[in-house]
Amino acid sequence: MLKLEHISFHVEDEGQDKEIIRDVSLSLPAGKLIVVTGPNGGGKSTLARLIAGIEKPDSGKVYFKGRDITQWSVTERARAGIAFAFQQPVRFKGIQVMDLIRLASGKDLSASDACEYLSRVGLCARDYINREVNASLSGGELKRIEIATVLARGADLSVFDEPEAGIDLWSFQNLIEVFSQMRQTVKDRSILIISHQERILNIADEVAVLQGGRLTAQGPREEILPGLIGSPSAMKECFGYSAGKGGKTVC
Amino acid sequence: MLKLDEIQKRLLAEVADLHTVPEGAYNIRSNSQSAGRKSTANIEIIPKTDVSGLDIRIKPGTKNESVHIPVVMTESGLKEAVYNDFHIGADADVTIVAGCGIDNCGNQDSQHDGIHRFFVGKGARVRYVEKHYGSGSGAGKRILNPVTEVYQEENSTVEMEMVQIKGVDDTSRTTLAELASGAKLAVRERLMTHGRQSAVSAYVVRMNGDGASADVVSRSVAKDESYQKFDAKLVGSAACTGHTECDSIIMDRGRILAVPGLEANHVDAALVHEAAIGKIAGDQIMKLMTLGLTEQEAEEQIVNGFLK
Numbered sequence: 001m002l003k004l005e006h007i008s009f010h011v012e013d014e015g016q017d018k019e020i021i022r023d024v025s026l027s028l029p030a031g032k033l034i035v036v037t038g039p040n041g042g043g044k045s046t047l048a049r050l051i052a053g054i055e056k057p058d059s060g061k062v063y064f065k066g067r068d069i070t071q072w073s074v075t076e077r078a079r080a081g082i083a084f085a086f087q088q089p090v091r092f093k094g095i096q097v098m099d100l101i102r103l104a105s106g107k108d109l110s111a112s113d114a115c116e117y118l119s120r121v122g123l124c125a126r127d128y129i130n131r132e133v134n135a136s137l138s139g140g141e142l143k144r145i146e147i148a149t150v151l152a153r154g155a156d157l158s159v160f161d162e163p164e165a166g167i168d169l170w171s172f173q174n175l176i177e178v179f180s181q182m183r184q185t186v187k188d189r190s191i192l193i194i195s196h197q198e199r200i201l202n203i204a205d206e207v208a209v210l211q212g213g214r215l216t217a218q219g220p221r222e223e224i225l226p227g228l229i230g231s232p233s234a235m236k237e238c239f240g241y242s243a244g245k246g247g248k249t250v251c
Numbered sequence: 252m253l254k255l256d257e258i259q260k261r262l263l264a265e266v267a268d269l270h271t272v273p274e275g276a277y278n279i280r281s282n283s284q285s286a287g288r289k290s291t292a293n294i295e296i297i298p299k300t301d302v303s304g305l306d307i308r309i310k311p312g313t314k315n316e317s318v319h320i321p322v323v324m325t326e327s328g329l330k331e332a333v334y335n336d337f338h339i340g341a342d343a344d345v346t347i348v349a350g351c352g353i354d355n356c357g358n359q360d361s362q363h364d365g366i367h368r369f370f371v372g373k374g375a376r377v378r379y380v381e382k383h384y385g386s387g388s389g390a391g392k393r394i395l396n397p398v399t400e401v402y403q404e405e406n407s408t409v410e411m412e413m414v415q416i417k418g419v420d421d422t423s424r425t426t427l428a429e430l431a432s433g434a435k436l437a438v439r440e441r442l443m444t445h446g447r448q449s450a451v452s453a454y455v456v457r458m459n460g461d462g463a464s465a466d467v468v469s470r471s472v473a474k475d476e477s478y479q480k481f482d483a484k485l486v487g488s489a490a491c492t493g494h495t496e497c498d499s500i501i502m503d504r505g506r507i508l509a510v511p512g513l514e515a516n517h518v519d520a521a522l523v524h525e526a527a528i529g530k531i532a533g534d535q536i537m538k539l540m541t542l543g544l545t546e547q548e549a550e551e552q553i554v555n556g557f558l559k
Contacts, residue, residue, distance in 0.1 A: 052541055054537055054541075073540070074537065074540040074541055075540045075543060075544065075545050075546070078540065078541050078542060078543040079543045083541070084541040086534075086538060086541075089538075090532070090534045090535050090537075090538040092535055092553065092556055093470075093498070093556070093557050094470075094555075094556035094557040094558070094559050095552065095553070095556035095557075096556075099552075099556060100542075103539065103542050103544065103552065104542045106542075106543060149542065153542065153543075
């Protein structure tokens with residue numbers, strides 16, 4: 001489904017080149033859920049943005065369903081079947097939740113169809129469908145609407161950048177259910193989640209660890225996770241264990 | 252019997268959502284002539300004799316009735332000033348739809364200056380909708396300079412919706428309001444300018460009695476090389492509340508000047524203004540592009556939503 005080959009990416013920071021992603025190669029087969037984890041500042045969100053096309057790599061190739069999409073725009077990638085949930089969802093004055101879900105689906109959805117997506121992320125659809133996606137919504141509400149837009153896309157590859165950020169304890173359980181359900185209902189579609197949460201890692205088929213811009217481990221969850229949780233280096237890199245909301249923070 | 256050509260019918264649909272003869276009272280003005288007029292038992296429309304315009308008298312207690320007074324102009328070079336006075340009786344509850352559409356295919360400027368005065372009786376409620384629209388490929392300008400004066404008696408309510416989205420080259424809008432005790436005024440202005448258009452909108456709202464309140468909100472988009480000025484002044488001379496807000500998106504080489512003004516002449520006058528001007532945020536466009544829209548489509552959606 002998705003293949004990254006030798007991806008590197010840098011930014012200029014106060015006149016100095018800073019390498020964010022260093023020679024990363026990653027493969028995600030169809031029908032799999034991969035969680036990319038690692039310490040803060042390790043390059044995870046940048047990797048997600050490189051996949052969505054928001055950033056372009058300095059070198060390396062991105063393949064999607066066998067096609068080289070390295071130079072494709074965000075729009076082209078979206079139309080080809082890549083959906084992206086932002087870590088910090090965007091607010092819009094005047095645009096209603098219904099409008100956003102309709103745009104995401106690419107169809108003239110009925111209100112009841114749109115409500116279905118909201119219900120799946122634990123929002124009482126009737127209360128939200130006509131709300132503006134503006135500052136009147138809380139961070140958690142926005143985050144769930146963001147996830148609903150990705151569900152409405154029905155894309156072959158859905159990328160979630162830290163979906164748990166800003167979500168409260170009660171919604172977190174619902175979020176796990178959303179991902180589990182996505183996996184079960186669409187067998188040939190793939191999901192990539194950037195996350196620190198053990199409970200999200202626990203539903204992954206594969207786990208990849210990104211540290212200092214490099215991929216330090218990738219493989220089936222059963223192989224990677226035990227080492228990751230027990231590893232002193234992970235402890236050191238990741239501020240140790242902390243009881244985060246709704247689950248233990250691994251990294 | 253209405254005699255309107257296709258262009259005039261299209262203009263009517265744009266400014267008054269009219270596709271057939273409206274229900275209730277109406278006067279349709281086309282190229283400085285009345286193309287149709289109807290009074291009802293409660294709403295009387297009488298042409299003025301000294302100047303061009305109408306006296307519209309709404310009986311006290313009239314409920315749930317409407318008046319349509321749209322204007323369409325399709326002759327290039329036509330310039331007119333029209334004086335319409337609305338006398339709204341106590342405790343009436345009515346909707347008034349005005350609006351002007353100009354189609355100018357010629358090289359001479361077309362101009363309509365509508366001077367509307369509203370005398371709103373005690374406890375009356377008025378919803379006023381005014382849309383402006385311009386079209387036509389001629390070099391002559393489409394110019395609209397509306398003046399709206401509102402005199403509200405005790406406990407009356409006026410809601411005004413002013414919309415100008417497309418095609419008007421030059422506008423200078425002046426709105427003056429005087430509010431007695433308990434009177435409420437709410438204004439929602441939506442404006443989009445493009446090309447080399449210029450739009451100036453000035454408000455002076457005087458709250459003269461205790462319990463009066465005013466809420467003047469403008470949302471606007473300035474594209475291309477257009478210019479906008481929003482000048483809203485609230486004057487509180489009693490225990491009253493006033494709020495004015497100007498929220499604008501600036502694009503291309505557009506220019507916007509926001510001049511919010513507050514004048515408090517009473518210790519219990521609570522007045523607030525907000526003004527914000529900015530371009531469309533890059534992450535808004537990016538979000539919509541991740542949904543499959545092009546950059547241009549994303550911009551259109553953001554602007555349409557903002558002006559909705």
